[in-house]
Amino acid sequence: MINSDDLRFFHLIANHSSLAATARALNVTPPTVTQRLQTIEQKLKLKLVDRHARKISLTDEGLLLAERARLILAEMDDLYELLNSQQQEIAGRLKILAPLGFGQEYIAPLVTEFQREYNQLSVELELSDNPDWSSGHAWDIMIYIGELRDSSLKLSVLASNRRFLCASPAYIARYGMPETPADLRRHTCIALRENAEDVTMWRFSATDSDEQQAIRINPKLASNDGRVIKQWALAGAGIIQRSEWDVAAQLKSGELIRLLPDYQLPSADIVALLGTDLRARSARTSKFLQLLKARLAGAPWKN
Template sequence: MLSADDLELFVTVGSSASLAAAARTLGITPPAVSQRLTHIERKLALRLVERSNRGLKLTSDGELLFKRANEILLQFTRMEDELAQRGGKNAGVLRVVAPLGFGRTYVVGLVIDYHAAHPDVRVDLNLSDRPGIGLATACDILIQIGELRDSEQVATVVAPNRRLLCAAPAYLDRYGAPSMPADLRDHRCIALRENDEDVTLWRFENARGERINVRIEPVLSSNDGAATKALALAGAGITVRSEWDVAEDIAARRLVPLLPGWKLPDADITAILGRRGERAARVDDFLGLLRRSLRPVPWRQRGGQVAG
């Protein structure tokens, strides 16, 4: 029989791009994750995960366990909520998931402030390199950047955020700047692999509503936003980054926004939550604190409104 610890581990594995990523989330070593995962598979006499050099993929049995485990863990949380409410406490566990870079910059400090105000609430913060919609059922608040996919969860935009095409002055001095989106096919581009998106298809729209999709062939790519920005700052190529991440660099001229007549799809900061009737008070308290922390929008205060 599987334990609650088994279910929590499997949900973390199923929500991660690799065993190493799951290990970072759980605070244990990758061999320990592999050993515990193998133990779960032996208990059930089922193959749950396919492992390869490209990462992890759940089998059909693994997909079923992932779904049911999320449901069971959610029931545990609801039970804790009901018992806490009977005692008149804002207590229990608040599970928050956020992207790595944004989470380190804007969410960690928020968790510190929240816990100081609500010391009876245990906060579980998961900074994920793959914070996709599948994690929403395993947490109370999933902070996501970018386009929302279909979901049964309640979603609310907490701050505006643009995607910006940019490069360092050193790159532009050497290779010049593109004048049209199609010119990017002849430039050195840097791609960020995240959220299972088609990261080599860059979509542009101008003020007249004309749309151009450009399929780039990246010379460099990474699954880490900090790495792609570091490469761009070093003059290695042109990249697409979130406004929250590069506004200060653009204001300081370390990066230059490109194609001012064209814009990429917005990537607003969104909080995805459980259904409204099922939310505990601690969730609404954290959501309110998150909204207040992003008003006025901090990256537009420090970096100024970025032209584009």
């Protein structure tokens, strides 16, 4: 039977492109990683990983184990957090990194609330849509939205977050409503350049079938600031792809219209990234993480 250490080890494999990359992350030799993987496969009597020349891919069983491992490890971390952080002193300095717009709207108010409750604590909040991941160790908590590329950090999901395709009523009245993703090629699309993502490749999944489409847009407007592209869309300048947390109010008021509702864009869950596991985590970090989960899990932007 596999144990929690096996789950953490396989979760690390699942989030790296090769066994060699996993070995580098663990600071061990590739044969050590291979041997331990083989031990886990022998325990389960299942093949979990297909090995290729310079990369790996997970088998169906490996994908299932990786997903379940993520959920189980998150639950275990939550349990440890509740058991171990109750009576520790909340003091010292807490360093937080968050996306610019989301940080201003939702994280900054929680920071002031948290500091007022624990007045022996000082908090440093940095807001950036282009964080320097090489200095990730400098932060206690990093709030992240989008495609996660650095998987060596501990992850805790704070809230689900869908992405929507939107445009203003004025734009639709002038240029018409796209009916399929392919129609976007003849529309004016606006790109948000953030997190080193391929922002001109928009990927869609049909809600009622297994159909998937990837459309390469040629943006007439682009910015690295989400507030700017939303203002452009509100002014009727084009179509944007934006997180639900940012456009929920405008969709509700009718200032923006959701396009292609029969298709889904890749979700971009709001997560907290932490550089240490729970046993080495400070009480101030654990307590602020609890506050984040309590306030954001209900997706306040939907209210």
